[in-house]
Amino acid sequence: MRALHHFHGGIHPEEHKLESSGLPIARAPLPQRLTLPLQQHLGSRAKAVVQAGDRVLKGQLLARAEGEMSAAVHAPTSGLVLSVDLGAVPHPSGLPDLCATIEPDGEERWIERATLDFCALPKAELLVRLRDGGIVGLGGATFPAHLKFDLKPAQAIRTLVLNGAECEPWITSDDRLMRERAAEIVQGIEILRHLVNPAETLVGIEDNKPQAIAAMRQACANTGIEVAAIPTLYPTGGEKQLIKVLTGKEVPSGGYPLHIGVLCSNVATAYAVHRLVNCGEPVISRLVTVTGNVRTPQNFEALLGTPIEDLTKLAGGALPGSADYILGGPMMGLHTSNGRLPVVKSTNCIIVKSPQLFPPLPPALPCIRCTRCADACPADLQPQELYWFAQARNFDKIRNYHLFDCIECGACNYVCPSHIPLAQYFRFAKSEIRALEHESAAAALARERYEFRQMRIERDKQEKAEKLAQKEKAALAARQPAAAPVAPQDSSTQARIQAALERAKAQAAAVTPKNMDALTPQQQAEIAEIEARRARARELAQAQDIPHNSNNAD
Amino acid sequence: MNSPYIHQAPSVSAIMLKVLLALVPGIALAVWYFGPAILVSLVLASLTALATEAAMLKLRGRPLKPFLGDNSALVTAWLVALSIPPLAPWWLVVAGVAFAISIAKHLYGGLGNNPFNPAMIAYAVLIISFPAHMTHWLAPHGLGTIELDLTSQLRYIFSGVLPGGTALDAVTAATPLDTLKTQLHLERPVKEILEMPVYGYLAGKGSEIVALGYVAGGFYLLLNRIITWHVPVAFLGTLFAVAGIFHLIDPGQYVAPLFHWMSGAAMIGAFFILTDPVTGPTTPKGKLVFAAGAAILTYVIRVFGGFPDGVAFATLLMNLCVPLIDTYTQPRVFGEKGGKK
Ligand code: SF4
Ligand code: SF4
Numbered sequence: 001m002r003a004l005h006h007f008h009g010g011i012h013p014e015e016h017k018l019e020s021s022g023l024p025i026a027r028a029p030l031p032q033r034l035t036l037p038l039q040q041h042l043g044s045r046a047k048a049v050v051q052a053g054d055r056v057l058k059g060q061l062l063a064r065a066e067g068e069m070s071a072a073v074h075a076p077t078s079g080l081v082l083s084v085d086l087g088a089v090p091h092p093s094g095l096p097d098l099c100a101t102i103e104p105d106g107e108e109r110w111i112e113r114a115t116l117d118f119c120a121l122p123k124a125e126l127l128v129r130l131r132d133g134g135i136v137g138l139g140g141a142t143f144p145a146h147l148k149f150d151l152k153p154a155q156a157i158r159t160l161v162l163n164g165a166e167c168e169p170w171i172t173s174d175d176r177l178m179r180e181r182a183a184e185i186v187q188g189i190e191i192l193r194h195l196v197n198p199a200e201t202l203v204g205i206e207d208n209k210p211q212a213i214a215a216m217r218q219a220c221a222n223t224g225i226e227v228a229a230i231p232t233l234y235p236t237g238g239e240k241q242l243i244k245v246l247t248g249k250e251v252p253s254g255g256y257p258l259h260i261g262v263l264c265s266n267v268a269t270a271y272a273v274h275r276l277v278n279c280g281e282p283v284i285s286r287l288v289t290v291t292g293n294v295r296t297p298q299n300f301e302a303l304l305g306t307p308i309e310d311l312t313k314l315a316g317g318a319l320p321g322s323a324d325y326i327l328g329g330p331m332m333g334l335h336t337s338n339g340r341l342p343v344v345k346s347t348n349c350i351i352v353k354s355p356q357l358f359p360p361l362p363p364a365l366p367c368i369r370c371t372r373c374a375d376a377c378p379a380d381l382q383p384q385e386l387y388w389f390a391q392a393r394n395f396d397k398i399r400n401y402h403l404f405d406c407i408e409c410g411a412c413n414y415v416c417p418s419h420i421p422l423a424q425y426f427r428f429a430k431s432e433i434r435a436l437e438h439e440s441a442a443a444a445l446a447r448e449r450y451e452f453r454q455m456r457i458e459r460d461k462q463e464k465a466e467k468l469a470q471k472e473k474a475a476l477a478a479r480q481p482a483a484a485p486v487a488p489q490d491s492s493t494q495a496r497i498q499a500a501l502e503r504a505k506a507q508a509a510a511v512t513p514k515n516m517d518a519l520t521p522q523q524q525a526e527i528a529e530i531e532a533r534r535a536r537a538r539e540l541a542q543a544q545d546i547p548h549n550s551n552n553a554d
Numbered sequence: 555m556n557s558p559y560i561h562q563a564p565s566v567s568a569i570m571l572k573v574l575l576a577l578v579p580g581i582a583l584a585v586w587y588f589g590p591a592i593l594v595s596l597v598l599a600s601l602t603a604l605a606t607e608a609a610m611l612k613l614r615g616r617p618l619k620p621f622l623g624d625n626s627a628l629v630t631a632w633l634v635a636l637s638i639p640p641l642a643p644w645w646l647v648v649a650g651v652a653f654a655i656s657i658a659k660h661l662y663g664g665l666g667n668n669p670f671n672p673a674m675i676a677y678a679v680l681i682i683s684f685p686a687h688m689t690h691w692l693a694p695h696g697l698g699t700i701e702l703d704l705t706s707q708l709r710y711i712f713s714g715v716l717p718g719g720t721a722l723d724a725v726t727a728a729t730p731l732d733t734l735k736t737q738l739h740l741e742r743p744v745k746e747i748l749e750m751p752v753y754g755y756l757a758g759k760g761s762e763i764v765a766l767g768y769v770a771g772g773f774y775l776l777l778n779r780i781i782t783w784h785v786p787v788a789f790l791g792t793l794f795a796v797a798g799i800f801h802l803i804d805p806g807q808y809v810a811p812l813f814h815w816m817s818g819a820a821m822i823g824a825f826f827i828l829t830d831p832v833t834g835p836t837t838p839k840g841k842l843v844f845a846a847g848a849a850i851l852t853y854v855i856r857v858f859g860g861f862p863d864g865v866a867f868a869t870l871l872m873n874l875c876v877p878l879i880d881t882y883t884q885p886r887v888f889g890e891k892g893g894k895k
Contacts, residue, residue: 380886382885
């Protein structure tokens with residue numbers, strides 16, 4: 001038995017797992033239409049390679065990875081591409097994004113599925129295949145796998161951690177997957193092990209899933225993979241918390257698991273890797289728990305792009321009194337009222353809400369400094385202080401109090417007797433700070449541009465004056481043909497403009513990296529995402545009079 | 555709508571209600587030993603608190619319902635009432651509570667924003683403004699020359715008239731702490747002083763038992779996780795240590811530490827006053843520093859200062875240091891250097 005460790009805080013919300021964990025995984029039938037957002041991952045949107053009117057096969061590439069941090073999107077079934085256009089996507093910003101819409105032909109005709117001999121393949125090639133197979137973190141973070149497993153020669157991985165904790169209430173998709181497809185998961189893990197060559201491989205599963213633990217233990221027999229039953233405590237499935245529990249090591253503040261020789265991946269991701277490599281199938285479906293206020297909660301294997309309301313119908317339909325959905329879990333999921341939203345790579349759960357299951361909260365009271373939030377925080381933060389500084393928009397202070405170590409788990413929210421939406425404040429403050437940084441970089445650039453413009457105006461003036469002078473001279477010369485032609489004076493002006501341009505370029509180059517390029521891909525992706533969120537955060541702030549009001553507790 | 559969508563926390567109102575409940579054993583014992591006058595003060599204080607709270611919320615344009623129902627004003631009111639002699643004239647209680655709620659709480663921004671414990675501010679203002687009224691404590695059961703029944707206690711509170719020309723001194727007594735101080739000034743040794751009838755087993759007759767009632771309430775709060783162990787343990791521990799050191803040096807001059815524990819506001823302070831979350835520090839280490847500081851100040855004021863008890867002033871002085879304490883006791887965050895491995 002492995003000695004387990006603890007992280008500070010954590011909470012025990014009602015689990016609500018039994019509702020959906022009893023029934024086996026069912027395959028969801030073909031929907032009438034599939035909507036595939038081209039961005040289903042952290043990073044930049046994939047670039048469409050099909051257009052309206054194209055016929056596609058099941059598994060055919062719809063959009064290829066664009067840029068370093070991106071992943072491909074594939075057709076979940078054979079059919080006709082109806083459009084590639086803006087559509088509603090599950091995203092906190094609520095903004096529409098590019099989606100490919102497919103009308104299935106019902107034939108389910110596959111592309112040619114080529115399996116890979118991963119041991120024979122160079123690792124770099126295997127990583128490219130992961131990217132082109134659309135593999136991203138399926139635990140919800142959707143971090144592109146080819147980046148996570150791309151190790152520099154100097155980076156040695158001691159521990160590969162497989163996350164099967166599934167600590168959010170209600171969700172059971174990983175549970176069912178591990179119970180029913182443990183062997184396939186283990187085959188996927190073997191591929192990941194091949195990639196990173198770790199000294200030890202651990203699977204962490206919360207002890208409220210005894211069948212999943214048993215199934216995985218059986219499948220892992222004689223592989224050297226260790227399955228650890230860890231205490232049920234939210235958010236033990238948080239990457240940093242899970243690593244701490246299993247290895248006792250803490251991911252450094254502001255750092256990544258890589259820095260302590262650990263990589264962490266979800267069991268569902270390992271399963272997807274197996275399907276890609278051993279079956280030649282890219283990511284076109286995933287397991288989705290459909291639960292909450294529905295008649296028969298169950299897990300479905302659903303094609304990406306399936307409307308969420310199709311799945312709730314499969315689960316016996318929403319019961320009376322239902323209102324809206326949560327995509328993901330109740331602690332960190334996304335709220336939506338749009339049943340037409342498609343299942344995407346991050347959709348591990350659909351919860352049909354009702355006021356009985358998710359009673360609305362009374363209005364927030366001021367913070368009474370009771371520190372229940374600090375006692376619950378798994379990142380050892382002082383949420384009540386962060387809240388104070390967020391309200392005062394004191395962004396320097398809030399950074400010193402480690403806002404960026406907040407994992408937005410919502411545990412503080414959960415226990416606050418004043419019902420303060422703390423996590424929301426922290427998400428907002430983070431996005432504001434990132435936006436400010438972005439702006440200050442932009443401002444430096446704007447200053448350069450301004451200087452350059454001044455320069456140009458001056459140059460234009462000068463040129464005009466010179467032209468005028470030339471004209472006059474020409475006129476003069478016409479009258480006095482003997483006068484020597486004057487050499488145009490613009491060579492020095494040209495040189496100055498050139499110099500200014502160079503300078504502006506150089507400075508812009510110097511400014512941008514400081515704020516943008518030096519960031520890790522993950523940070524860049526976060527920024528991109530935050531940009532979109534900001535619009536919504538602003539709205540929210542206005543609607544609720546959040547931090548803009550310097551002291552709303554007054 | 556934003557995640558999380560589930561919550562589980564006692565409301566502020568429920569927390570405050572438990573604090574009120576926890577005060578009940580102490581109050582019941584006070585009634586047993588000193589008569590029912592304290593109940594009158596409590597009712598008066600509660601009514602004043604609610605009225606003042608409502609008026610202030612109205613003035614500040616705040617919604618009445620969530621705040622009036624949060625029970626925090628009642629906690630303040632009860633603490634004020636318990637720090638004033640029960641036989642004090644009615645307007646003393648009313649003025650104290652009104653001051654606590656309007657000035658010490660709402661002028662600083664209301665619930666959650668007041669830097670000083672409102673009840674202790676009220677106590678400080680009253681003892682400075684009306685020292686005579688604030689020191690006329692009822693003599694415990696069986697000690698006063700005359701004992702008043704409820705009607706005569708009521709009559710006195712509201713009209714200031716005692717039945718049949720009884721003198722006030724006949725029904726009241728100086729507090730045990732006060733007596734100790736005056737007697738020490740008369741150069742009587744501690745041992746002899748403690749043989750006076752106002753003293754019981756460890757400290758003041760009656761009041762030492764009331765203090766035990768507060769301890770019981772404190773344990774209830776600890777069990778219900780309304781307060782943490784840090785403040786009571788650090789406060790009582792430090793008070794014991796400081797008093798112990800002086801007592802060891804000169805037992806004739808300085809009473810035993812248990813006397814300090816069971817006297818005055820030490821117990822109610824340790825479990826109910828210094829544990830006020832709003833005006834105390836938030837970090838665990840900070841709570842220890844805060845409570846230890848308050849204990850030292852309490853001892854110094856009690857023994858060397860001019861006031862009968864030191865808990866109120868010690869609390870206020872330490873309240874002043876809270877931002878500083880918090881700043882310097884921030885715990886290490888997850889993944890920060892120098893941590894447990
Ligand atoms: S739990 Fe809520 S009321 Fe208590 S300290 Fe934290 S933010 Fe303040
Ligand atoms: S949301 Fe952030 S501050 Fe709140 S408990 Fe989670 S990590 Fe801590």
